[in-house]
Amino acid sequence: MSRSYLARLTFALIFLSGALLVGCNSQSQSADNRPASSAAPQTTTGSTMPVSTPAPPHPAETEAAPVQAAPTKASQASAPQIAPAPASTVAGIPDVDPHKTRGSKSAPIVMETFSDFQCPACKQLYLGTSRQLNDNYVATGKVFAIHRDFPLPGHAYSRIAARYGRAAAQLGRLEQVEQVLFENQEKWEQTGDVDGTVASVLSPADMTKIRALIKNPAIDAAIEKDLALGRTYSVNQTPTTIIHYKGQTYPVVGIVSYDVLHQFLDQLLKQ
DSSP: OOHHHHHHHHHHHHHHHTOOBOOBSTTTOTTOOOOGGGSOOSSSGGGSSOOOSOOOOOGGGGSOOOOOOOOOHHHHHHOOOOOOOOOEEETTEEEEOGGGEESOTTOSEEEEEEEOTTOHHHHHHIIIIIHHHIIIIITTTSEEEEEEEOOOTTSTTHHHHHHHHHHHHHTTOHHHHHHHHHHTHHHHHHHOOHHHHHHTTSOHHHHHHHHHHTTSHHHHHHHHHHHHHHHHTTOOSBSEEEEEETTEEEEEESBOOHHHHHHHHHHHHHO
């Protein structure tokens, strides 16, 4: 199957199904104040072409996100100093944190999802597609899934949520934290209480470790690496999923239903 045919197939599956919805950008989310010129196209055309050369950074993605309040002094005093695990290269993809992946490294398909915990579209993708993907493709050795942090500057608490998610991943608690942050997104985005939301599903001992980790500069450095990598893929909205298969790369921008995604993945696997 040729690359051009596969690209047309991607377009047909996503566009004709009407399943692809635009994610978080300045036009679709009032909470995101990025300039309209950097928003992703409202069609699926961008999701059908293989990535070639890196694109320059989008201005909105290089803005600094607000820094949230630090944990209490008591937690700082008792918190041990824990260093995040180093990232590695997997299947030619750089800066892969082993704690933020699911599945087998030898899986034929690699999927990187650039996500923002405060993005409603990312929540919808997580609740409606990602869980079935994990059950039917990741757990069966067909897909190696990589979570990438891509906090948007217009979302006041997305950076701190990314810190907590990445810190929880170091303890093997990403799944619990990812779920509670997405399921309670409307609450903590109003109050800014990311810490309390995460604490509702973790033990006090785990929270002590996480509060120590989020102050480690390596956590922010890792988030910045994800942002930089996203810009090489021309990511300018969330969610964006980059699918790698046999040397070809296919970006899928926005929300895609599980029914459409599994048809496309099955077509890839039949080659």
